Amino acid sequence: MTDEAARPLLDGDSRPGSLHPFPSPKDGKTPSLTYQEPRPYELSDESAPLLVRRDDDEFLGYGGTDPRQRRTSDLSRRSLSSDPSLKKRRGKIRWPIFCAVISILAVTAILVFAFIAPAAVREYVKDATVFNPTSVSIESTTATGVRARVQGNLILDAQRIKKRPVRDLGRFVTWIGREVETGEAEVEVNLPEYGNVLVGTVSLPPLNINIQNGHVNHVDFIADLVAGDVEGVRSLALDWLDGRLGHVRVAGRATMHLQSGLLDLGTQTITDSIVLQEGDLPPVPTVNVTDFIVHDADTPGDEGAMVVDASVTAMIQSPFSLSIPPLGFTVLVPNCSPGDPYITVAGAMTEGFPVTPSKPTLINVSALIRGLSDDLTKSCPGEKSSPLDLLVKSYVHGRGTTVYVRGADAPSLDTPGWIVDILKSVTVSFQFTGHTFDNLVRNFTMSDVHFSLPDPLAEPDSPESRPTVSALVKVLIGLPKEVGLEFDVPRIRANADVLYLNRKVGVLDLNKWQPVNSTLLEDVDGTPAVLVDFAIKDAPLRVTDDDVLTDLLQDLIFSGKIIKLNVTANVDAEVSTGLGILTVREIPAEGEVIVKPPYGGSLDEFKPQIESLKLSDTSASSLLVETKVNVTNPTPYAAAIPLIDFVMLFNGSTVAHLTAKNAQITPGSNSGLHVDLLWSPLSFDGPSGASAGRDLLSQYISGSNTTVTIRTHAKSIPALPGLGRALSRLSLDVQIPRIPVPQAPGHEPDAGNGSMGFIQGATMHLWSSTAEFTLSSPFPNTTIEITSIDAQAFYQAESEEAEVGSIDYRIPFPVPPGLSVTPRLPVDLKLGGIGYDALRRALGSSLQLDAVAKVGVQIQHYRDWVVYHGKGIKAKVKL
Numbered sequence: 001m002t003d004e005a006a007r008p009l010l011d012g013d014s015r016p017g018s019l020h021p022f023p024s025p026k027d028g029k030t031p032s033l034t035y036q037e038p039r040p041y042e043l044s045d046e047s048a049p050l051l052v053r054r055d056d057d058e059f060l061g062y063g064g065t066d067p068r069q070r071r072t073s074d075l076s077r078r079s080l081s082s083d084p085s086l087k088k089r090r091g092k093i094r095w096p097i098f099c100a101v102i103s104i105l106a107v108t109a110i111l112v113f114a115f116i117a118p119a120a121v122r123e124y125v126k127d128a129t130v131f132n133p134t135s136v137s138i139e140s141t142t143a144t145g146v147r148a149r150v151q152g153n154l155i156l157d158a159q160r161i162k163k164r165p166v167r168d169l170g171r172f173v174t175w176i177g178r179e180v181e182t183g184e185a186e187v188e189v190n191l192p193e194y195g196n197v198l199v200g201t202v203s204l205p206p207l208n209i210n211i212q213n214g215h216v217n218h219v220d221f222i223a224d225l226v227a228g229d230v231e232g233v234r235s236l237a238l239d240w241l242d243g244r245l246g247h248v249r250v251a252g253r254a255t256m257h258l259q260s261g262l263l264d265l266g267t268q269t270i271t272d273s274i275v276l277q278e279g280d281l282p283p284v285p286t287v288n289v290t291d292f293i294v295h296d297a298d299t300p301g302d303e304g305a306m307v308v309d310a311s312v313t314a315m316i317q318s319p320f321s322l323s324i325p326p327l328g329f330t331v332l333v334p335n336c337s338p339g340d341p342y343i344t345v346a347g348a349m350t351e352g353f354p355v356t357p358s359k360p361t362l363i364n365v366s367a368l369i370r371g372l373s374d375d376l377t378k379s380c381p382g383e384k385s386s387p388l389d390l391l392v393k394s395y396v397h398g399r400g401t402t403v404y405v406r407g408a409d410a411p412s413l414d415t416p417g418w419i420v421d422i423l424k425s426v427t428v429s430f431q432f433t434g435h436t437f438d439n440l441v442r443n444f445t446m447s448d449v450h451f452s453l454p455d456p457l458a459e460p461d462s463p464e465s466r467p468t469v470s471a472l473v474k475v476l477i478g479l480p481k482e483v484g485l486e487f488d489v490p491r492i493r494a495n496a497d498v499l500y501l502n503r504k505v506g507v508l509d510l511n512k513w514q515p516v517n518s519t520l521l522e523d524v525d526g527t528p529a530v531l532v533d534f535a536i537k538d539a540p541l542r543v544t545d546d547d548v549l550t551d552l553l554q555d556l557i558f559s560g561k562i563i564k565l566n567v568t569a570n571v572d573a574e575v576s577t578g579l580g581i582l583t584v585r586e587i588p589a590e591g592e593v594i595v596k597p598p599y600g601g602s603l604d605e606f607k608p609q610i611e612s613l614k615l616s617d618t619s620a621s622s623l624l625v626e627t628k629v630n631v632t633n634p635t636p637y638a639a640a641i642p643l644i645d646f647v648m649l650f651n652g653s654t655v656a657h658l659t660a661k662n663a664q665i666t667p668g669s670n671s672g673l674h675v676d677l678l679w680s681p682l683s684f685d686g687p688s689g690a691s692a693g694r695d696l697l698s699q700y701i702s703g704s705n706t707t708v709t710i711r712t713h714a715k716s717i718p719a720l721p722g723l724g725r726a727l728s729r730l731s732l733d734v735q736i737p738r739i740p741v742p743q744a745p746g747h748e749p750d751a752g753n754g755s756m757g758f759i760q761g762a763t764m765h766l767w768s769s770t771a772e773f774t775l776s777s778p779f780p781n782t783t784i785e786i787t788s789i790d791a792q793a794f795y796q797a798e799s800e801e802a803e804v805g806s807i808d809y810r811i812p813f814p815v816p817p818g819l820s821v822t823p824r825l826p827v828d829l830k831l832g833g834i835g836y837d838a839l840r841r842a843l844g845s846s847l848q849l850d851a852v853a854k855v856g857v858q859i860q861h862y863r864d865w866v867v868y869h870g871k872g873i874k875a876k877v878k879l
Contacts, residue, residue: 124170444591465719546726
């Protein structure tokens with residue numbers, strides 16, 4: 001062979017890795033294959049050949065030898081060429097050897113290219129091909145699929161091949177072939193793990209590809225994609241949406257006609273599959289509602305319907321740009337139970353929108369609600385709430401709310417049917433966070449408040465044992481800006497928690513429907529609002545913490561503080577819209593009620609006055625006095641009191657009980673309130689109580705400003721013993737009002753001396769040393785009996801020198817109702833004193849005397865004694 005024929009096709013030293021099938025000249029051992037580590041791949045430009053020729057190298061495996069062996073051969077040839085005999089012998093054997101070599105090479109080429117090369121070349125092409133898409137976009141949709149434009153760079157990179165024989169043979173063959181032309185091809189994509197369902201087919205146009213190593217082919221072609229089995233795609237989509245798609249295997253099968261130059265390679269079928277792991281799959285898009293508004297439909301034929309317009313942004317991780325045509329959907333909500341079919345509430349549609357890689361997609365959605373089905377509004381079995389109630393409750397509490405979206409007929413004829421078929425077969429859950437109605441109540445006022453105590457005969461802790469509240473309520477409710485509906489609120493009901501200083505006082509029960517008036521208006525800040533006013537009638541108030549109520553009353557009544565009550569409620573409302581009347585349940589509402597103390601908290605503003613007294617039952621140590629009391633209620637609140645009982649204490653001892661029955665207290669003046677006084681100091685507190693009772697009566701009838709303590713107890717409100725015990729920590733000090741008594745003609749009691757007017761006058765008879773007194777009894781129908789008198793009279797001062805005289809009388813005498821005159825009582829005059837001198841000087845006229853008397857009293861069965869201190873008693877002096 002000549003030097004040109006022996007010149008190598010591939011440079012073994014310059015390649016990334018080289019196989020050396022010949023022995024090393026150093027050891028001369030049997031030939032072996034050795035692999036040298038490849039150098040990093042550097043992509044040549046398009047003009048660089050795939051297979052590099054070097055004139056000073058030889059292609060190993062095609063007759064190449066070691067350079068030292070070649071020099072030895074050259075020397076041998078020179079020595080032989082000088083020998084004529086050798087030249088003759090070489091000429092004789094050259095052609096037979098040449099023919100043999102040619103035959104062997106032909107057989108070898110046939111074997112390589114017919115049997116070995118196709119498999120190796122296919123492996124080379126499969127592993128070395130690299131396609132980098134630069135742009136993939138959906139040009140348009142078709143009736144059967146989509147038309148996509150694909151742009152990118154296709155390269156055969158030999159460095160990706162690990163097996164050197166395959167790499168060398170592939171480089172050689174592709175260098176020989178240089179270019180391959182493909183005819184129109186059909187690619188089928190299947191899912192082996194889903195019953196080998198056909199996802200779709202792709203029609204590829206003819207392509208002309210340079211297959212030399214490192215050559216960059218800029219491709220730009222249009223491909224038609226045709227959708228396959230919709231049900232199969234549906235199963236894959238559901239697993240992806242539910243997060244169950246850990247991986248998926250995708251198999252492809254392409255059939256195409258290949259030709260390289262004049263060589264027709266025939267029709268070839270290529271199959272391959274790849275496994276996409278979870279990280280390779282696009283995530284489910286994250287959807288955010290950026291704008292949301294509800295309003296009445298204004299299109300003809302949709303009167304009474306409701307429209308929901310929303311703008312949604314979604315990050316759709318699409319590898320290519322596409323344009324989505326208008327789509328139609330059905331919106332569904334959950335039913336009572338998870339296994340029940342979803343309930344259709346609205347039809348929705350989207351406008352066409354583009355999807356751009358790595359950019360958020362804006363989608364405008366419009367939903368039309370024409371009516372509310374019975375399945376949506378009727379109560380769930382065994383429950384009070386309906387599916388609509390559950391949906392609204394979840395939304396207004398700001399929790400995650402789930403609706404379901406399913407494909408429906410498209411709103412446009414341009415939308416391909418295959419898209420509609422796929423969307424109809426898939427139901428997607430759509431969760432969004434509700435709108436918390438914080439600060440929903442802008443203003444909350446209560447007027448004409450009326451409190452009613454419970455029935456005294458009611459069982460404790462029963463519904464009848466609760467106090468009730470009646471009032472006129474006005475509530476200004478701020479509406480979300482998203483609501484643009486015309487609606488009315490005919491009725492509401494609620495359970496309201498009443499809190500003081502963040503502690504719960506009780507629960508105001510408004511479970512009965514209350515008729516209301518509602519007015520849509522604009523608030524001061526321009527936001528929409530609705531003013532709701534209604535009257536609550538006898539709403540039960542269940543006190544849950546007696547101690548908190550005690551603190552409230554302490555601050556309000558006794559400390560004179562302005563208190564703030566927080567009212568939090570769950571409101572049920574009937575809402576009348578174009579869709580009809582629907583009930584929205586458990587809407588959270590919150591407001592404040594400012595309560596001012598009665599005229600600064602001064603109890604004197606109540607101004608209690610005794611209108612009349614009437615004696616009732618008596619015993620030896622007790623008596624019952626029925627009174628009528630006039631009071632002024634300075635608060636704006638009214639109260640109905642069927643029965644309430646207080647204990648009255650003096651000097652720390654219980655002396656009496658005060659019981660009010662069937663009292664109706666209104667703001668302002670109240671007259672004729674019935675209050676019973678049960679006087680029984682001995683039975684209530686023993687001897688100490690009896691002593692305190694005498695001191696109280698003595699001070700009272702003597703005209704002193706007497707203050708007693710009023711306090712509740714466990715039986716103050718029979719149906720609410722706990723409340724009575726809690727309020728017993730509060731003590732109300734009240735000055736006993738004056739008892740009105742009949743006045744004698746010409747008698748004008750001196751308001752400055754504190755006289756009650758029981759003794760309206762006296763007449764002293766000097767000659768007989770007797771005295772008679774004009775008395776006024778406060779009991780209109782009862783005669784009081786004086787059993788004994790031990791008294792002393794003084795002039796100007798209670799001293800021995802100023803003593804006028806004394807009375808010691810043990811004969812009982814009656815004091816009838818009204819004005820009466822006592823019998824003449826013997827007086828032991830003290831002669832020679834300044835009092836006697838004043839008495840003599842006043843003969844024929846009068847003077848004012850002071851008196852101290854221990855008086856025994858009997859009122860029917862009741863017997864006791866008191867000490868009377870009288871000042872400024874006008875006494876006439878007669879001979």
